[in-house]
Amino acid sequence: DIQMTQSPSSLSASVGDRVTITCRASQNISTYLNWYQQKPGKAPKLLISTASSLQSGVPSRFSGSGSEADFTLTLRSLQPEDFATYYCQQSYSFPLSFGGGTKVEIK
C-alpha cells in the first residue's frame, strides 16, 4: 500500500503570505497526485489533479508541482477564504490513500 505523508500538519499564516505544503509518497506515483481543500463541516473540494492541473473555478493563486514521490501545493498570497485543511491523495493504485492533512490557520 502507498503511504502519503504531508507536512507540516498545521501552520499559522497571515493574509497575503505565501504558503507551501508538501506531500511525500512512499513510492513513485508519477504525477498521480491530487489536492483537496476542506472547510469545517463541509465536504472536500478538488483543487488540483494530476499534480499540477488546476480545476476550473479554482483561483490561480493555487498551484501544484512535483512528480515521482515529492509534491508541493503552493498558495500564493493567502486570502481569508483559504484558511482550511488541505489533503493530498494518490490515484496511482488501490487502495487509494490520503495524506494526513495540513490545517492552515490564521496567525
Added chain:
Amino acid sequence: QVQLVESGGGVVQPGRSLRLSCAVSGFTFSNHAVHWVRQAPGKGLEWVAVISYDGSDKNYADSVKGRFTISRDNSKNTLYLQMSSLRPEDTAVYYCARDRTGTTLFFDYWGQGTLVTVSS
C-alpha cells in the same frame, strides 16, 4: 448542476448492519465510477470503496473488505453502501464522490455526507 445527496446514516449498535444511499443528479450517472470516502470525527479522509460505471468492477479498502458492499442502480441514479458487522471504528461521516471519469481515481464532486455512529 451536479449533485450527490447521501442518506441512511444514523446510530447503530456494534455488529449490526446499515445501508447508505447516494442519489445523484445533474450528470450521466452511468458514465462515471463513484466512490465512498469516510472521515472519522476530527480525523482525516479515508477512501472506502469504488464501483465502476457499470457495476462490473469494485475495489475496497482493507479495513472494510468482506464487511461492506458497494453497489449501484443506474436506472435510479443511486449508489449504495451496504455495511455489515459494524464496529465502533466505522463511526464517521460517509461521503459519496464522483470519479472524474472511470479511471482517473480522483473525486471531482462530493456529497454533503451522512454521519454513521456505531455505539451501544
